[in-house]
Amino acid sequence: MIKLNKQYWEGRYHSNSTGWDLGKVSTPLKDYIDQLVDKNISILIPGAGNAYEAAYLFNSGFVNITILDIASTPLESAKKKISLPDDHFVQQDFFNHNGKYDLILEHTFFCALEPRFRESYIEKTYQLLRDKGRLVGVLFNFENKLNGPPFGGKVTEYKNLFKPYFDINTMEPCYNSVSERQNKEMFIKLTKKSNGNQNFRSRSSKKQN
Ligand SMILES: C[S@@+](CC[C@H](N)C(=O)[O-])C[C@H]1O[C@@H](n2cnc3c(N)ncnc32)[C@H](O)[C@@H]1O
Numbered sequence: 001m002i003k004l005n006k007q008y009w010e011g012r013y014h015s016n017s018t019g020w021d022l023g024k025v026s027t028p029l030k031d032y033i034d035q036l037v038d039k040n041i042s043i044l045i046p047g048a049g050n051a052y053e054a055a056y057l058f059n060s061g062f063v064n065i066t067i068l069d070i071a072s073t074p075l076e077s078a079k080k081k082i083s084l085p086d087d088h089f090v091q092q093d094f095f096n097h098n099g100k101y102d103l104i105l106e107h108t109f110f111c112a113l114e115p116r117f118r119e120s121y122i123e124k125t126y127q128l129l130r131d132k133g134r135l136v137g138v139l140f141n142f143e144n145k146l147n148g149p150p151f152g153g154k155v156t157e158y159k160n161l162f163k164p165y166f167d168i169n170t171m172e173p174c175y176n177s178v179s180e181r182q183n184k185e186m187f188i189k190l191t192k193k194s195n196g197n198q199n200f201r202s203r204s205s206k207k208q209n
Pocket residue numbers: 004009010020021022046047048049050051068069070071074092093094095107108109112149
């Protein structure tokens with residue numbers, strides 16, 4: 001299988017094969033952002049791409065935003081539209097990132113990872129969140145484990161994966177997807193459990209870069 005590394009993603013941006021790119025903020029995320037009251041919370045957007053969600057947050061008055069991507073191309077374009085200091089834009093492999101956040105926003109990053117890295121993703125989001133921090137966003141709800149990205153999945157599988165680490169507040173089909181994603185995505189709102197780290201696996205089974 002082709003390696004989904006930095007070169008792969010830079011190549012997708014350079015060749016303009018960015019079928020995932022909505023060109024605007026995703027409506028389920030927009031609607032979630034619109035009801036957030038505290039604009040000082042710290043927010044991480046991993047695999048942010050062209051960072052439409054980050055731009056929407058910034059234009060809505062949020063400034064404690066970290067925009068992270070393994071590829072430099074989308075980060076450079078994000079910098080042009082979001083007037084935040086350079087240290088808000090992090091070019092790094094998500095699995096090497098350190099920090100503490102109140103909220104992690106998920107939008108077509110989970111599905112961009114090979115399914116064998118899903119537990120590593122969940123453990124990493126768990127580590128990066130403060131107590132009672134939240135992981136919120138959308139996941140695809142169609143089966144596809146082989147021919148991605150995007151790699152899909154089913155609600156039962158997602159629940160089994162996330163439950164050891166997160167309380168599942170919401171995991172249900174989206175009613176407000178953009179038209180091209182209708183019936184294809186699930187909204188998730190998950191709260192970090194205080195004792196979830198007892199379930200961490202051994203280092204050897206984690207994502208290797
Ligand atoms: C399918 S795209 C989604 C981009 C953006 N979230 C959007 O919806 O437009 C996946 C993004 O994740 C980034 N990515 C892939 N693997 C990564 C990793 N291990 N760490 C950080 N970013 C990664 C890619 O460079 C790409 O920008």
